[in-house]
Amino acid sequence: MLPEPIKKFIEIFSTLPSIGTRQATRLAFKLISSGRAKIDETAKAVDDLRYLKTCANCFFVHQNRDNLCDICRDSNRRQNIIAIVEKETDLISLERTKKFKGRYLVLGELSKTGVLESIQKLRLNHLKDWIKKQGGQAEEIIIAINPTTFGDLNASMIAKELSSFAKKITRLGRGIPTGGEIEFADEETLGQALERRI
């Protein structure tokens, strides 16, 4: 009953994160009813993503002529304090705090197998090589990976691998989120909050 372009749209959009068939359908009709100009603009917005490059240093996206992203080019940032994140969106969240003045290494989403993928190994080796060239030890490496059971496992694996490459290897603090309630915190979180009391 649905015309081919709508079926195709739904098929493609429902493979994207947290978009189901229903939302994809609603999106299609919303776009159609918004008219040709809106369709053009939206298609172009998708298409223009092709022009993005990956930073040769930290693997975040950029559009600069040389191979470095804005963060890695910024001489006001301390290049030898490195936060290792899984995803670009994690980097964005950390940037929003305006409290981190180092740079990043984007590792890519960790698989649930507990083994690093070859691209992730390459990126870690790339960091090691960079640190070697800079004198052998970074000031600090912050492993900013989600504090899940699975994330913890990966974090300690990475920490071990990088142990000789930084004066300090840290992870993000743990405890009750600001605005959270003790009554509703799970045991694990509350335990961590107690151990790391300030």
Add this chain to the structure above:
Amino acid sequence: MLPEPIKKFIEIFSTLPSIGTRQATRLAFKLISSGRAKIDETAKAVDDLRYLKTCANCFFVHQNRDNLCDICRDSNRRQNIIAIVEKETDLISLERTKKFKGRYLVLGELSKTGVLESIQKLRLNHLKDWIKKQGGQAEEIIIAINPTTFGDLNASMIAKELSSFAKKITRLGRGIPTGGEIEFADEETLGQALERRI
């Protein structure tokens, strides 16, 4: 900090229904990391929506050479039983039941002002003209508008306007949804379920 194409993508996608800034950001990075072929395919899926036409009879989308959608062309469907819906997605939901063998009139989303927009008046007049040409009275008009306070208001307004154009004007049944629990039904729903007991 974000390159222009990503900012633009987020700006455009976050205006779409139930996509916020966060989800738009996640979508952008997902597409970028899926590579150029996926970006192409997605941009094309959006762009191809431009080829859709609107049925001259019921205003649903189609891609046929003449001006009628598949439903309006279908000689197995009773053209003089008409369900009036707000949105294309409502039509799709009704089609999924496989229980309706008439045809539709897509009215477009009703504004919250309680007044029909000019395009909606045009569509209703179009239906009236069609019914006149067919002999003056449709078998049945089902006003399939959401049973909200506001939808009810619009429905009775439309019912009044069409009263002389159909032998029967109906609305969808009301009561407890299948699988629903009496304990958790709101008073209004339960009242309706009682009044319309079967």
